[in-house]
Amino acid sequence: MSSPSPAEVENLVVLFVGFAFATFVYGLTFFQTYIYFSRYSNDHTWTKLLVGALFVLDTTSNCLVSDRLYHYMVKMFDVATEVLYATPAFCIQYLLSVILTMIAQLFFASRLYTVCGGPTSITSKSVSTAVLFCAFIAFVFGLTSVGQFFQQRQLSTFASPSMAIIAGISQCFAAVANIIILIAMCWSLRPARYPDMLQPQGVFENLAVLFVCRGLGLVIIQLMYLGTFVASPGKPYWIAVQMVAPRVYTNTVLGLLNTREVKHGVGLNEEETLSDRQDSQNNSFPGQLRFRDIKTTQQSLSFSPQGESSRGSEIEEACKSYADNQNLESISSHCSEQNAYDKASLS
Template identity: 25%
Template sequence: MAEIPVVHLVLDDTLGAMFIGVVVAAALWGVSCVQAWYYYNHYRVDLWHIRLLVTAAFITDTIHQMLITHTLYVYLVTNFGNPLILDSLVWSLLVEVLFNGLTALMVQLFFTIRIWKLSERSIAVTLCVLLLVLAEFGTVFAYTVKALHFSTFTQLAELKALSMTVNALAAAGDVVIAAVLCTVLHRARTGFQHSNNVINRLMIFCVNTGLLTSICAVLSLITISALPNTFIYIAFYFASGRLYLNSLLATLNARRSIHNKPVGPSNFSESISLSFREGTTGLRTAGAGSANTIIHGSHNVRSIGQKTSNGGISVKIETETVQEYPGENDIETLSSVSMSKFPVDLEVGSPTKPKPIA
């Protein structure tokens, strides 16, 4: 009986790279689960559309993890010992591209809305970022539709240019979003130490969260260009979706630490109103200021006019305390730079007690 020759296949840079990509993606999905649990337990009063966004992004990311796991199972288990499968496309490997793109789209749209609010609703800036984000998803959708008509990797190679465009737009979108956020945050500096410290932390956080997804997209672009006959670029693409979801959850979960405040009432500022009177003429000049600037809430300064029988100075100091809960107001961490105020009256007048104007 003749011996059957054993064929030794080198799969390190193909299925081996895909295997590593699935393992890394699974580990990052585990991190996403922990972050999602933390979010739902600590930010229960967030705006409904933010909670819906987190839920939708987590679902699409989970489906993506299921699809790439199915792909690996078909190649390594179902078709174990079948070398002919190596050039065949599994449907789940093509569909996963769409779900990865959906996750990226939702996260990038979230940051685009932050840019719109932070840039004082600048249509030009927001539109540029939005077009880049939509262009990326458009190429992802086109790639998926075209790829579903193919059955082998040899045919899929025809879409190399489109695949490179997807990764290039992804990297460009992440870099532009991070750069614009840092720019508008830098312009929001007030000169007060507390607010500047918060803004600095926000800028560093924006760079760090956008950096990981950008690096992943760039590495995928480089490997598909330099090593088109391997699956190394697929490994990087598998991990990109997890990084998008983790960047969203990390941004939402870091709001307390960025503000460096405990749960409950905390931040406050004071508004001081002064009015100068001459007799009973009612002529007054008012000025007001705030001692602290906080990225939270709103600021309103009021001047209370008073008549005095003698010339005098009326001073009104308002301190208003607002019960804060970690929730929908915290979402403005990346959307507004404004004042927070907190209500007790103290009036100091002339020797003759002033009477308030009706």
């Protein structure tokens, strides 16, 4: 048996690396879905349907990625794979990645519509419309790429100008939508606009909020996808990123939902009122308990001189009333004993 060619080794290595990372990130999808349904039991119906749809689509996509690896590394073990062909499972998985990208961007568009000012704000309408427009263009051109996938079936044809332009436009508009999401989320959810909002503490929490709740992870994975494709559309490098990208989109949405605090089984967004969040601390998990303001706690525990004197007078009055009650009880018991003695002497 002849040794594999460099092109064949390159293709198989890219497929295996993409499968390994995609499977690892899918484990986070499974874990986060379990956390959501166990913690937010009374959450809104539409949010539950969103999480369920993301889990089903991401699970199906990951199964198709596994089928792709099985096809090239097991079924075609004795066949040279210097040129990769798109199997039906590959085409369907590519379609699911386009759908998952669209769902995640629609979710963030709805978040921006809320945090940027609501239905009465022109900024809210403008930003949400811009994200929806870019997401729609990316979705339409992504569907066109899927149709070309089903027709051509040869991945090297993406190097052709027509297919490269269509796929590049789809990925470019998706990247623009993610950049708008990142900038708008960071601008809207700043302490100046929401002074009562809980602020992250430490490097880890700040990175988690930036990557998940603000959408930096979406920007990074989409720019990696766009960069690898534009740099070499005829090479398989972008395929590995394409395997991982849908799971990053899914876990970003699930992570944002799972970082909310809980109140009676309903998730509270980070821009919710302070009173609602303080009430929710009694209903949240131990890991969710946080102190809003240490100074307020210290002020509530401190005693002023006037308060101490008033409390001292109250204690003295209570002691006096207690002593009076004791004296009354002793007098009444003495009188009852004297009456009993008189009755006995008369008898």
